[in-house]
Amino acid sequence: MPQLDTSTWLVTIIAMILTLFVLIQLKFHKYSYPLSPAPKTFKSTSFPTPWETKWTKIYSPLLLPQQ
């Protein structure tokens, strides 16, 4: 059986190690799977001060103390 002729074993094994551990892995290493782009929802980082959470009458421009 020609598979049992050990004179060629060294060449075959070295070629296989080079291919499997170096060449093929260099190809698959470059595969990237980015997440699909989607808009990010923004949450405001500044919080309204207590007197700004409720609109009160005193803020309407005509009701401010006239200069």
Next chain:
Amino acid sequence: MNENLFSSFITPTMMGLPIVILIIMFPTLLFPTPTRLINNRLVSAQQWLAQLILKQMMMMHSPKGRTWALMLISLIMFIGSTNLLGLLPHSFTPTTQLSMNLGMAIPLWAGAVITGFRYKTKASLAHFLPQGTPVPLIPMLVIIETISLFIQPMALAVRLTANITAGHLLMHLIGSAALALISISPTTALITFIILILLTILEFAVALIQAYVFTLLVSLYLHDNT
């Protein structure tokens, strides 16, 4: 007849140069490197296939086992593409060589086992004795489990070699039988030809299945040891 039958399994050398090196490296040409954000169809299809295989295979592993993801996906793609290319007429299939399969099986199995011994020594040694064995049977069972552990890489290599070699031999034999029967009795030749077609379909399946089985078993040995 012996010499002629096995001649396709002789490692190819051309005037003393080992062109087997080029034959083993050829499948890497069929996997182009992705260079763009959106790639062409071939690269996208291969990326999709790789993602499908990765999700299926690495789901059952711990984070430590998942560091082997690149190795396992390279393994299954290499063996699968090499086996499929070997189905072309007059081609040389490197996976029929026992040398190459031993060179793949032994380092991968040894890596998994040594990882297990380094990080989970007690659990790895515990694999040698299944739970609930009666006390008098313990020495014999340890010997049996040790033998079954050490036979794993041999079985991996010989399984792949024998399956692919046997398939190629069968196709060669049935093909030459069909050819010889044409001049004797065309009906029998037709039946033999149909058998050859069915066998070729089987060989396509075997090519892919063997790649899968090899990688799955390595993955299993890894799971036991991480």
